[in-house]
């Protein structure tokens with residue numbers, strides 16, 4: 001076997017989680033409701049009956065969880081801050097909840113005491129319910145960005161002395177397409193959609209694009225504020241986490257499929273990365289298909305986008321697919337770029353090995369292509385802010401079986417090699433990696449069945465048991481960092 005590809009000695013690595021997926025304690029210490037509380041309780045058929053009421057009870061067990069993190073050797077920890085713990089009603093004129101602040105103070109201090117670097121995500125899908133009730137949440141582009149900016153400001157003021165790594169939003173694509181005013185598929189909270197039979201409200205032809213703009217401008221405000229008021233004294237870094245798969249043409253000989261694959265990535269990533277990373281308009285192919293359903297940026301918007309220069313591109317990567325063009329005109333509710341997504345190509349070759357969830361196949365070679373494409377297109381240093389998988393059949397396993405997670409171990413090895421190859425062979429500047437996730441947790445609308453953790457969570461006793469992958473990751477990084485190349489900064493190449 002070839003030796004693992006090297007990583008630089010200062011490579012940052014650790015584990016990631018999100019508030020609603022692990023914390024529980026939803027009624028404690030003044031926390032307000034979020035749209036996920038409402039969705040889980042009002043629409044249990046859409047979350048497999050699960051809610052985050054208890055989840056992993058991390059709110060009470062964070063010390064134990066951080067001890068695990070130390071034992072696994074993680075140098076950094078990415079967590080998210082629950083907006084409705086900090087501002088229970090969410091808005092810019094609503095009161096701040098000191099007990100909520102105190103929880104994150106304790107968490108951050110406990111990380112620092114263990115020598116672990118905190119990475120805080122401001123928004124991982126848990127919009128305060130009150131903002132949804134007041135003005136429709138992210139559907140109101142103007143109101144939502146002002147409220148988000150104030151929430152960001154409180155977090156910088158209260159935690160920025162110790163938190164030097166900020167992620168504004170987690171996966172705005174998923175927020176716009178899957179969830180919050182459920183703009184397209186209605187699969188996530190609170191589930192609006194005009195194409196989901198379980199949903200009775202929403203307009204999928206327009207709402208995802210409106211929400212997308214609200215998220216882009218909210219991000220921009222939060223970054224511009226950091227740059228103007230906090231960067232000088234706090235000296236931290238700020239970025240965003242974008243999801244997105246790599247797409248190969250279904251028929252590698254067919255120009256139309258090649259264009260479809262490129263278009264799919266523009267609809268997935270360019271939608272956000274063009275304005276956010278380049279201060280440019282949406283990709284042309286989106287404008288062509290969506291016309292004025294895609295809201296325009298004003299001159300003032302562009303000025304703000306230019307002020308919102310960020311330090312890194314956070315990449316959440318799980319899988320890839322094939323894209324096949326369609327001959328028919330795009331429907332009004334299409335959000336993919338008028339194509340078909342497939343897990344097998346024309347010759348019937350699967351894109352990768354199946355995992356424990358239908359949408360995810362292990363595709364490390366395409367991860368390398370994705371990293372390199374994103375680096376060359378957007379030119380920012382990359383942190384992989386999520387990567388991981390459930391093992392096949394893991395949902396049906398006992399604890400004793402689940403801790404033998406060979407599939408996950410190989411998945412991590414292969415994906416770390418892809419990071420190494422994109423760095424050394426393609427010249428991408430990739431600075432860090434977070435495994436998703438520190439522990440099994442609430443997998444949103446898939447409930448508790450789908451397990452992404454490196455720690456097994458027994459949801460009856462809440463006992464945690466490290467899986468093999470948790471204990472091996474440290475060695476995987478050490479092996480790669482030992483044979484390290486000097487940390488150099490590569491410049492993005494031209495004309496990719």
Ligand code: PNW
Nearest residue numbers: 018170171174243316359386436443452
């Ligand atoms: C991410 N897809 O979401 C989220 O950031 C995490 O909270 C989540 O637990 C993790 O990935 C695993 O799912 C995604 O269908 C959900 O392509 C679904 C998809 C991608 C990302």
